[in-house]
Amino acid sequence: MIKAGIIGGAGYTAGELIRLLINHPQVELVFVNSTSNAGNKLTDVHGGLLGETDMKFTDQLPYNEIDVLFFCTAHGDTKKFLDTNKVPENLKIIDLSTDYRKESAEHEFVYGLPELNKERIKQAKRIANPGCFATAIQLALLPLANAQLLNTEVHVNAITGSTGAGVKPSATSHFSWRENNISVYKAFEHQHLGEIRQSLTQLQNNFTEDINFIPVRGNFTRGIFASIYLNFEGSEEDARKLYEDFYKDSPFVIVTDKNPDLKQVVNTNKCVLYVEKHGNKLLILSCIDNLVKGASGQALHNLNLIFGLDETQGLKLKATGF
Amino acid sequence: MIKAGIIGGAGYTAGELIRLLINHPQVELVFVNSTSNAGNKLTDVHGGLLGETDMKFTDQLPYNEIDVLFFCTAHGDTKKFLDTNKVPENLKIIDLSTDYRKESAEHEFVYGLPELNKERIKQAKRIANPGCFATAIQLALLPLANAQLLNTEVHVNAITGSTGAGVKPSATSHFSWRENNISVYKAFEHQHLGEIRQSLTQLQNNFTEDINFIPVRGNFTRGIFASIYLNFEGSEEDARKLYEDFYKDSPFVIVTDKNPDLKQVVNTNKCVLYVEKHGNKLLILSCIDNLVKGASGQALHNLNLIFGLDETQGLKLKATGF
Amino acid sequence: MIKAGIIGGAGYTAGELIRLLINHPQVELVFVNSTSNAGNKLTDVHGGLLGETDMKFTDQLPYNEIDVLFFCTAHGDTKKFLDTNKVPENLKIIDLSTDYRKESAEHEFVYGLPELNKERIKQAKRIANPGCFATAIQLALLPLANAQLLNTEVHVNAITGSTGAGVKPSATSHFSWRENNISVYKAFEHQHLGEIRQSLTQLQNNFTEDINFIPVRGNFTRGIFASIYLNFEGSEEDARKLYEDFYKDSPFVIVTDKNPDLKQVVNTNKCVLYVEKHGNKLLILSCIDNLVKGASGQALHNLNLIFGLDETQGLKLKATGF
């Protein structure tokens, strides 16, 4: 059994990770660290775990009892922690924050997008788990980058569920405001653009065109639906073939020939991709669950890869359907 | 023109009251007091007013410029204010908080449920505006109390929109939690039971039976839907007649013979009532908009009555329908 | 009093139109024609009218009793009707279908976008009321067209509420499917592109660039939120000034300097516009209520113009806010 611990256990991604780990046949969750909740039951915070565990949050960090440590900490806090705490050399780390997503000679984190870096992940000791928008958008563009076909501006509109904004209450996560509401934020300037560009240039190093990204707040809790288009010379069939080929060994990416909807992926680790050609434009639709494929499911996928388990272990999740 | 001021202008009921007053042909809104927002535009807080007013919040209270003062303050704060501040003797006050809903020799507030106390309201100087649940439930029971027919336990289940819980963020008003969720709170012990009983005994002074009230948090923003039943000897037709007679002079209460749904009243000052007989039980369904009929619309109705205006002035609102 | 009739009274736009006309101080609704519902009460179909009218649907068309006839018919049916029925020469017609939106020598309908054609509308006898998406998108682009600044591709993503798809049940309007779901339809090929281009070229006749339009189905009932961008040389202030100037006499278009959200306009006849500059791109956000400004409210605005009434008569509607 792989033994796992979590730091920052009270947030949404931690809750989702715990719900997944609890049912993983080859992982044992050893501790969940949370300063603010130490001593409380996990189920006090993550009510959906009721009947599945009696574990309590702890303020301890018994590194010696675990093989892998997940950071579900706020952005900035993982780096702060690692800068000031000594963790055992051989402890695997999977960080869900943004802190180490930019690859650099100054740290040894590998960018944990399995569809891009599977072999490097298998050898890695430390993983920077991709952002949710970044996951949906990269998966929609990697096959084109791989074919050196990203040669014009890219237009992206992606709408996200409220869980992407975290558990801390804010004006835009107040039910009375958000219910039946739509709004745009950080247009053209979302912080995930950096990691998206890093991945695309990894495959197509001459890619310098703009990615015009409009993030939208949706009135639902889970999921990201991205609609993306750019100029594309080939046919729709060419495009679909490109995508199918690129993802033929990626168990969680499904290229469909039927116009998709978001709920097909909600509560699963899938990314559903769909292409349509109009004039000289290729439209790509990309759907993921932001908490699973966009965060905790992908983190678990990375665990599976690092420890040599079946990639889909613990991640064959029932779609909610409705 | 009646000149009005508001204290506590940043909350939901204040927002709704402002949106109503702005369009009232015989009222001029003179100031909106808010300590926390003084100097900001009303539209910074109440975005739906965009294009309708350039007014700013003030920390002043120019009593001499107004005829009526609305308190949209938190529960407890109206009393605290009036205990420590001197307001002009002849200034009308309409208080939306709970502070003076219990009638008492110690204060001169009249309980402002127009369907019960219309004549007293017309003569009143100070009005305690009813609670939202209290409004929906009383209107469903007053005709029976009036006919001395409340002689068994009353069973009430009422589901409310999130705006009933106010603008201050909380765990149960977080979108990620509340969306598609249902929960119960303060079962059998909701604070509105006092004012409900006060009104019922005003009409039927021997009423002592239990009111078993289960309040439910709904996953919508506006509205209260109450389902109520109790023993009733007569026929369904008898009951409907009783209701129609009792409300024949109440322009906002509609007794329908068709099973209603909540959205019929959303965004209006209506209360829709429906009765159905099953065995020895009479089922009464009662729907209101908690922010309009259950708060600010009713407050404006009270203003109309106090100043001798047409009751429906400024309150002929378009239902959203959808 | 202007006397009005409606053909096709059972759908959503008819319901909204009736709810508006009922409260219009200078219009009397004389009849609502519906073949399928003749003899039924309006309130049987449009429950939100309860307590406001006892009128019944009729299968009659007493032209001589009315001054204006609204067509709330399905697309195609207005033309079919007018091709086969003789209506009095002097009867004003306001058609909410798509049938006559393309201006042509073959018919005398004027495209009824008041912000573009106000003077022509005032003189018109027959009005083709704009489409909902078309309204939101045109209003976002007209100031640029007027300044001859539409010189590059335009990128449009617009999400619509379910009422835009009408009352007839379908797979994509089933609650169990649509709730918390997102999907794209008619990408690059929505039928409103024709009327949008017609209006833009009316102001900038050399405009030939692509309008890349991705329509999105949202999980809410009312409203359209469009995010639009294109290349723009000037500053953000230049752009805002352009918009403010263009709309200075348009009472329902509000140019805001604060990032808007959809619910600011829901249940109103407003269009809220907002501009933001990023690099060489101008982002324009445009929000309307699809049933009001995008359909029945705009139709009533046209009535006001045709009959010389105050433009805003009957259209000062309270935003729902929440």
Place this chain on the structure above:
Amino acid sequence: MIKAGIIGGAGYTAGELIRLLINHPQVELVFVNSTSNAGNKLTDVHGGLLGETDMKFTDQLPYNEIDVLFFCTAHGDTKKFLDTNKVPENLKIIDLSTDYRKESAEHEFVYGLPELNKERIKQAKRIANPGCFATAIQLALLPLANAQLLNTEVHVNAITGSTGAGVKPSATSHFSWRENNISVYKAFEHQHLGEIRQSLTQLQNNFTEDINFIPVRGNFTRGIFASIYLNFEGSEEDARKLYEDFYKDSPFVIVTDKNPDLKQVVNTNKCVLYVEKHGNKLLILSCIDNLVKGASGQALHNLNLIFGLDETQGLKLKATGF
């Protein structure tokens, strides 16, 4: 491997059952029969299965290839089918319709509520799977019946998600109507009352008191939240102990001491129960997912019992949480 077939494969309960069976380690889904969809892919109808199966609907019924046949047919159709078709004597049948829930000498179906009839189910050849409301309400009352404590009227209000009403579009399942709406239907007369009473009298045969049941249509897709109360002499602790004892061997029923919310059980096979004492009343809250514990999950639980598998096999589902 247990081999399973499904009749009536296009509805919601069939979709959920397929999504569950696909991931069950000891069941193989051999065919899904659907007259209307024969030849189409399962994923054309149940989009959430994308990437999990290439199976197509069939119009064949190869009984000899299966061990168990699920009926996901419309109410009335299972009986009609079995009356006119001969199925192999030894084929196990699990029927999700209402047709055989009333136990009778005329058929051999066992009422498949595992918490009540586990031993009989293990021996059964044919199972009548309980209704969704019936499941939530019975589980809330069985411990009291078992203790012979159902001696007064029972008051039940239960709100259900839209999937309970099936895939066929109707006025009350139209998104534009149902979104943010609440309504009551079949008050006091819901068809599940029969099976509820059957189960309660099985444990307390002198139970004859009324069950006053108000079913409510909620604006969410999945789940049932029932609030129930009745007179109870003992303390809250007595009650909780009664419930804990009764369900100590029931892996899917969780008695919590913390006020629950519906989403704790959504997408799981759990029933969460909670008791609270107020005056002489005991309040019981009961939450299930109508499609899982209230239908297809319970059907799979019954399969596990019939074939001697671990009860929880294939049913350890991740709660959606949000």
